[in-house]
Amino acid sequence: MDAINNLFPNLSAALDSLLRRFLPGTVVDIVMMLVSIVTILLLLPVVFLIMTYLERKIVARIQDRWGPNRAGPWGILQPFADMIKMFTKEDIVPAKADKIIHFLAPVIVAALPFIAFTVIPFGRGMIGRDLNIGILFIVAVTSPAAIGILMAGWGSNNKYSLLGGMRAVAQLVSYEVPMGLSILVIVMLAGSLSMQKIVEAQSGPGNLGIGWFIFAIPVGPIAFFTYFFSAVAETNRAPFDIPEGESEIVAGYHTEYTGMKFGLFQMGEYVSVFGQSCIVTTLFFGGWQGPLLPPYVWFFLKAFAVVFVFMWLRGTLPRLRVDELMGFAWKFMVPLSLANIFLTGILIRLVQIIS
Amino acid sequence: MLQDYTYVGLMTVIALIFPIIPVALAKILSPKKPSPIKNDIYECGLETIGDSWIQFRVQYYLYALLFVVFDVETVFLFPWAVSYGVLGWFALIETFIFVAILLLGLAYAWRKGALEWV
Numbered sequence: 001m002d003a004i005n006n007l008f009p010n011l012s013a014a015l016d017s018l019l020r021r022f023l024p025g026t027v028v029d030i031v032m033m034l035v036s037i038v039t040i041l042l043l044l045p046v047v048f049l050i051m052t053y054l055e056r057k058i059v060a061r062i063q064d065r066w067g068p069n070r071a072g073p074w075g076i077l078q079p080f081a082d083m084i085k086m087f088t089k090e091d092i093v094p095a096k097a098d099k100i101i102h103f104l105a106p107v108i109v110a111a112l113p114f115i116a117f118t119v120i121p122f123g124r125g126m127i128g129r130d131l132n133i134g135i136l137f138i139v140a141v142t143s144p145a146a147i148g149i150l151m152a153g154w155g156s157n158n159k160y161s162l163l164g165g166m167r168a169v170a171q172l173v174s175y176e177v178p179m180g181l182s183i184l185v186i187v188m189l190a191g192s193l194s195m196q197k198i199v200e201a202q203s204g205p206g207n208l209g210i211g212w213f214i215f216a217i218p219v220g221p222i223a224f225f226t227y228f229f230s231a232v233a234e235t236n237r238a239p240f241d242i243p244e245g246e247s248e249i250v251a252g253y254h255t256e257y258t259g260m261k262f263g264l265f266q267m268g269e270y271v272s273v274f275g276q277s278c279i280v281t282t283l284f285f286g287g288w289q290g291p292l293l294p295p296y297v298w299f300f301l302k303a304f305a306v307v308f309v310f311m312w313l314r315g316t317l318p319r320l321r322v323d324e325l326m327g328f329a330w331k332f333m334v335p336l337s338l339a340n341i342f343l344t345g346i347l348i349r350l351v352q353i354i355s
Numbered sequence: 356m357l358q359d360y361t362y363v364g365l366m367t368v369i370a371l372i373f374p375i376i377p378v379a380l381a382k383i384l385s386p387k388k389p390s391p392i393k394n395d396i397y398e399c400g401l402e403t404i405g406d407s408w409i410q411f412r413v414q415y416y417l418y419a420l421l422f423v424v425f426d427v428e429t430v431f432l433f434p435w436a437v438s439y440g441v442l443g444w445f446a447l448i449e450t451f452i453f454v455a456i457l458l459l460g461l462a463y464a465w466r467k468g469a470l471e472w473v
Contacts, residue, residue, distance in 0.1 A: 033362045037369055087381045095394040107374045114370040118363055129362045136433060137363075162411070170415050173422040180429040187436040260381035264374050323472035326418070330470045334425065334461065338454055341432070345447050348439065 005294045009125040012036075036128055040117050044271050049079035051270045055311050062315030089259035094157050097256065101155030106257065106264035108148035113272035116141045120278045121195050123288045123296035134195035135183055138279060139176075142234065142272065146172040149243065149253050152265075156256035164253040167322055168236060168243030174329040175233040175240075181337035182227035185219055185344045186283045199287035212286040219344045224284045226337045231276040233329070235269060238314040242322045277306035417469050421461070428457050 003010070015035065019028045053068070053076070060067030068075035093102060116138045118128040131137050146169045153165015187193055189210070190201040202212050210216045214224050233240040243253060254265050281287060281302040290298035320328070435442070435450055464470055 029358065030361075030365075033365055037362070037366050040366075041369065041373055087377070087384050088386075089381075090386050090388065091378075091382065092389070092393055095391070103378075107371065107378075110374040111370045114373065115363075115367055118366050128366070129359045131359055131363070166411055166415050170418045174418055177422060177425040177429065180426070181432075184429070184432055184436045187433070188439045191437065191440050193433070193437055259385055260378045263377065263381075267374070326472050327470065330421065330461070331465065335458070338458065341436075342447075342451060342454075345439065345450075349444065349447060352440075 005123075006125065007294070008123065008296065040128060041114060044114060044117065044274070045267070047274055048267050048270045049083070051274060051307060052082060052266070053079045054307070055270075055314075058308065058311045059315040062312065083263075086260050086263035091259045091261065092256075094256045097157040098155040101151045102256075103261075105148050105152035105155055106261045106268070108151065109145055110264040110268040110271070112141060112145050112148070113268060113275045116272075116275050117278075119195050120275070121199055121282060121287055122299050123294070126288075126296060127196055130194055130196045132192075132194050135187065135193050135198065135279075135283070138275075139180055139183065142275070143172075143176060145234075145268070145272070148268075152257070153253040156253070158256050161253050161255050164243050164255070168253055171236070171240065171243060171322075171325060171329075172234060174326055175230045175333075178226045178329065178333035178337045179230040179234065181334070181341060182223045182230065183283070184341050185223040185337075186213055188341070188344050188348060189213055189216060189219075195282055195287075199282055199289065202286040203289055212284065212289075214284040219340055219347065220284065222336065222340045222343075224280075226333050226340070227283070228280060230329075230333065231280065232310065232313060233325070235272045235276055235310075237269075237273065237310055239317040239320050240325055241319060242325060273310055274303065274307060277303045277310065280306050414472060417464075421464060421469075424457065424460065428454065 012032070012035075016028065016032055019031060023031070056078070057067040057075070068078040071077040071081045093099060119131050119134040119137055121127040121130075149168045149172070150165050153161045153163075153168070156162075186198060190198040190213075192198065192201070202210075210220075212220075214220045236243050254262060257265060278299075281299065285302050285306075287302075288295035288299040290302075293301075431453070432450070435446065439446075
């Protein structure tokens with residue numbers, strides 16, 4: 001039982017001690033880091049392929065149609081068909097586009113969500129590096145995606161792309177604020193920025209005896225609401241997908257992208273959806289904690305449940321208009337999250353006085 | 356701690372190189388037949404009218420300005436939040452005053468119509 005629960009940490013420790021017999025100390029450290037990095041970087045595209053299939057099936061079923069069911073039984077081979085399509089499409093670069101910026105934009109948008117997975121705790125003892133500024137690192141690393149989108153909009157030499165890129169940056173930047181403020185509530189409840197400590201503070205006798213932070217009435221659900229909808233807006237998902245609004249602004253900032261570069265934008269979007277789901281499970285739903293199954297199984301179950309909610313929102317809600325979107329951020333979310341922080345402060349102080 | 360940030364540095368470098376591999380593979384596998392019509396800029400099927408790098412509105416700048424103010428405020432609130440467990444009532448009241456001053460700024464922007472999307 002314990003062997004299955006600690007499968008991956010034990011494998012990693014075994015590999016470490018095996019290498020130490022042949023190689024000097026620092027080289028082993030670097031090799032172990034590379035093994036860990038490559039594992040994460042190989043896991044995420046697999047998750048991406050699964051998510052593209054799930055998205056099309058789930059949104060289709062919500063819309064009362066079948067979704068892909070031709071490529072393989074139940075359409076399981078559809079992601080591979082999509083992959084082959086992306087690789088073999090011609091790469092059309094528009095005339096007079098800024099070639100370097102046009103090339104670098106999808107690379108940046110696709111690369112940044114991967115870096116955030118350094119500090120996501122996949123299980124007990126399974127984290128890339130438990131930085132003591134964990135959650136702040138994630139906020140810092142997911143912010144420059146706005147630059148990538150701006151580069152895509154500017155470098156395409158297309159009015160629609162530029163407009164889409166500017167709107168996307170305005171949206172991303174407006175929703176960073178409630179995101180950071182909701183994280184502050186969790187940090188106050190957990191007393192630390194480190195992701196493993198936040199997960200450990202959610203077990204019963206943790207910090208304030210609340211259990212998972214979403215059950216910390218009334219601040220937990222409010223923080224969950226503000227963080228979750230900021231995350232939906234940050235990843236440009238429906239109902240906040242004006243920047244890539246499919247029927248309104250042609251395709252927004254990725255109008256002029258074809259083939260693999262478009263595939264990279266999609267990969268960046270889905271990997272950042274998965275990243276935000278992992279962060280939501282870590283902060284609010286107790287991360288890898290759960291009764292019978294191994295910790296990493298619980299983590300993926302919870303993360304995919306949150307991914308399902310992302311896709312459910314996409315299939316159900318209509319798109320917000322751009323001024324409604326901005327008004328929602330600045331006039332509702334920011335005051336609500338600030339009020340939430342003070343409510344948390346007062347409640348923690350009162351609990352400390354009472355106990 | 357050096358080990359931690361060596362990991363982050365390696366991860367950043369490898370993650371930035373990682374998306375270039377599929378693009379390079381696609382350049383090998385895909386057809387290359389550029390033509391002037393294919394490379395034209397898309398504007399709903401018409402010829403483009405005017406220059407593409409248009410002047411954009413100042414509204415975007417106002418949102419960025421508000422973002423900077425509130426982001427700096429969030430950065431100041433992070434150390435307070437981490438060490439909240441050991442601070443007393445004085446810290447709470449003082450932070451409340453700090454945030455209230457910034458909220459006054461948001462209220463002013465709201466009343467002046469800076470938050471409206473023209």
